[in-house]
Amino acid sequence: MVIDRRSVQRAALVVLPLVLFVAARAVSAVGDGPLQNGNFEDSPDQSQMSGSVVAGEHAISGWKTSGHIELVCSGQKQGDMVLTVPDGAQALRLGAGASIEQQISGLTQGSYYSLTFAASRTCSQDETLSVTAAPAPSGAGSPAPAQTGELPMQTVYTSIGWDSYSWAFRAEGAGLMSVVITHNCGQEEDPACGPIVDAFAIKALHDQPPDQAAADNNMLRNGGFEEGPYIPPGSPWGVLVPPVDEDPVSPLPGWKVMAYKKSVRYVDSAHFAVPRGARAVELVSGVEAALLQEVDTTVEGSWYRLEFSAGDAANGCASSSDGSSSSGMKLKAYAGTSETTVDIDFRGAGGSNRGKIEFRAAASPTRVVFVSLGYHTKSDNSGTLCGPVVDDVSLVPIPPPYARRLLL
Structure with a gap:
């Protein structure tokens, strides 16, 4: 068999860029x-x-x-x-x-x-x-x-x-x-x-898929906290989300942590009790860290309903770190100028309560805020900080006929 050297060279010129391209993709993926x-x-x-x-x-x-x-x-x-x-x-x-x-x-x-x-x-x-x-x-x-x-x-x-x-x-x-x-x-x-x-x-x-947001009629981004930072498999401690000041990029799309030096914890259902889905946020810093989102699509004077789940992460969070003997936790939610407090008393074994605020927007944007009213540690005396879990948050417009009844 006679081998044409020029054909081999031409083939090499074709194959070599392809090999380099594949190698580059393997490195950069x-x-x-x-x-x-x-x-x-x-x-x-x-x-x-x-x-x-x-x-x-x-x-x-x-x-x-x-x-x-x-x-x-x-x-x-x-x-x-x-x-x-x-x-x-x-x-x-x-x-x-x-x-x-x-x-x-x-x-x-x-x-x-x-x-x-x-x-x-x-x-x-x-x-x-x-x-x-x-x-x-x-x-x-x-x-x-x-x-x-x-x-x-x-x-x-x-x-x-x-x-x-x-x-x-x-x-x-x-x-x-x-x-x-x-x-x-x-x-x-x-x-x-x-x-x-x-x-x-x-x-x-990634943000919440637009078709899902439309189906839920939810004006909040990432209301279920399903999108967030990488949690290492097998890690029972979750991942801290630090405060964000001027930086517009947050590891929790749609949400920011308002604090000086404290954080909130992003948790998964593999290691914590999560009210809905696979992810949630545990408020582990008491009143020193608030979770918030600003909604710029609300209309001043219109009525809206904020609903959310306030839960116990089933991580033994049943004691107060300030030394008081009171049991249970309290989660406070704000929607614009309105507020509500949800009591959570499941003795560290898991469970959640549903909270709701029906309010009239006083301005736009409307700020939605969640904060723990207490400081808590796990009941095993380990000193591990813990707190209430917030999940499954929705903000929807209230239809005019129902809104008129709220004015009465």
């Missing part, structure tokens, strides 16, 4: 789940380490590091304290001003994404983590501005010493983003002291 080496289990080359301290900026596979960063192993001690590793056997500790960065490709320009990761405080009460998402330089025009948020770590919500956090951003540029996590140090003098981070994952955020 982004799905809901862990980031590349998101739990740091891919051990670094010891030539790029100085003991447990990361010496090379590319020593950690998938990440670029800067500053004093330590590879922490499960069970490692800091004085008399045993350091906890949220996922697997290894994690990173970020020293004062230290940062880690990963480039994420394959994002859809203009779409929203939520980052989930675990963190534990090891030193100062004033530690915060700064998260930044910025388009990777493309060389074409001015890049979109970076998006930055600060996650307060003053409060530890669980008894295990670490919490899962979420933060959201909008994909800009060509869908290639650099995500940077930086330790904003507190008052500690030790430059090596800082939080432990682990278990990084990403999830695309």
Whole structure:
């Protein structure tokens, strides 16, 4: 058989771009789940380490590091304290001003994404983590501005010493983003002291389908909280949603957390009692954190009905953290200038009550707000913070004939 060399070359020219295209797609494909080496289990080359301290900026596979960063192993001690590793056997500790960065490709320009990761405080009460998402330089025009948020770590919500956090951003540029996590140090003098981070994952955020919203006649976005940040499988602690000030992007589409340094917890039906569907929000910070949504489609003077479920997460949340002997929880809801309070007393075993407000819009937009009226911890004396669950929220117009009866 005679082989035509020119035919082979032409075939190679066709096949090679196809191979490169397939390889590029394999690298850039982004799905809901862990980031590349998101739990740091891919051990670094010891030539790029100085003991447990990361010496090379590319020593950690998938990440670029800067500053004093330590590879922490499960069970490692800091004085008399045993350091906890949220996922697997290894994690990173970020020293004062230290940062880690990963480039994420394959994002859809203009779409929203939520980052989930675990963190534990090891030193100062004033530690915060700064998260930044910025388009990777493309060389074409001015890049979109970076998006930055600060996650307060003053409060530890669980008894295990670490919490899962979420933060959201909008994909800009060509869908290639650099995500940077930086330790904003507190008052500690030790430059090596800082939080432990682990278990990084990403999830695309979607709004409630328009056809579903129309079918329910619900004026609220994501009223069932089915859309939200990635919750790691097997994680019994949920994911914290931090306060959002000026940043319009929230890990809970449609909703924002109004607080100074406190958060709410996003929970799933696999580990908590959820009134309806698979997701809900647990208000774990008492009156210091409110969950809110502004509805700009209400008409001043028109009547509306707000309905919601206020529940018990079945996580043993039956004691008051202020030391009082009162049982049960209270959830307060506001719709514009109207309000109602729902009592929840299921002794930590699960269950929910339905709340309702019928009100006349005094202005537009109308603000819908939920807040827990008490501070609660689990009854097992672990110190884990808990609170009432809110779910299945709807805001619908009241037909004129019924609205006229409300005026009587």
